[in-house]
Amino acid sequence: MRFLYMAERFWTLVNGHMYNVDMVAFDVPEFPEMPNLGFNASYVGLDDSELWIGMQFETIDQAKSAIKLYNIRKSVHSKVTRSTSEKYVCECTQRKEQGCNWKVRVSKKKRKQNIWELSVYNGPHTCCAVGHRQDHPNLDSTIISQTVQPIVQASPKVTVSTLMAHVKSVYQYEPEYKKTWRAKDKALKKLHGDWDASYNELPGWINIMQKYNPGTIAVLETKPYYKNDRVVADVRQFHRLFWTFPQCIHAFKNCKPIIQIDGTFLFGRYRHVLLLAVIQDGNRKTIPVAFALVPREDTDSCKFFLQNLRKHFFRHNTVCLISDRGSGFLSAIESLGSRFCSPKVEHRYCLRHIAANYHGRYKKDYERKLILRMGMFHSSS
């Protein structure tokens, strides 16, 4: 199995580069998932081997990658002269200037479906290598995304500059920042799906959860979709979602009658806020019990979260609700009136937030600790 052997060698090399460049920065798994380059593409990319007639590829994209990687390695440029659903042909850009007749043709095999074969090859290049400049036209965002995918998978927050350094260590060309940014975006999409597609999967996810975990609560709200100030018929847009599980509702009955609420920003294209409710058991272990994705932490969103929380968690019992002093929750609690007042709900501020805010303003650590101790003393007395 020559291809398999070559593929293994390729990955040893890639991982070698990865560890050399950023051994400390990445928590790379021992056997990272391989990007789908295909055996041939991988093999051609990283050593001096030639392309040969009869090489096979599972998809046309694998064939394109193999040709691009070959040209990057050889520091030569080629152009696509024909691209159809059956054939893909590339020639050297120095055909006229330097008389280089390098040419490659990949054709779809007629009898075997979905197999592409290198059917014509006139090589190697006889032109002079262009030398390592800043960038190579074949080092496009597709090739870069395939190269950096294991790194992005291990560390999604990796910086674009780190990826640029990695690409340079592999190919000796330094890709542009924008191109590498696009490549990282592509790699993330391949790993985790498109942002829009993910949101589109929400209704399906809710159905599955409710089917396989009966009692799952999900309140999904959508809104009309506008394009150029006009409502698009039959299209709805995600607005907000509250969800909790029956296990969480049941757990609360066996925990302290305390619910802590807070919000955190999401990263990614859509900057929604995740609102979260956490409870505590008798061993002071916390359990996240209710969640909401909302546009922002404002009064309306916090009301949506609190009303659903009340409905499923503290309709009958008196509970202590702990929050920070964020204006969204405070005004939501105020506007909900008697349902969120004593004796039904006792609202308290989170001591840790108060101490942190005090320290942020006065920068006195000793006094911050005093505040914590005062609060602790009060609560344990």
Ligand SMILES: [Zn+2]
């Ligand atoms: Zn050439």
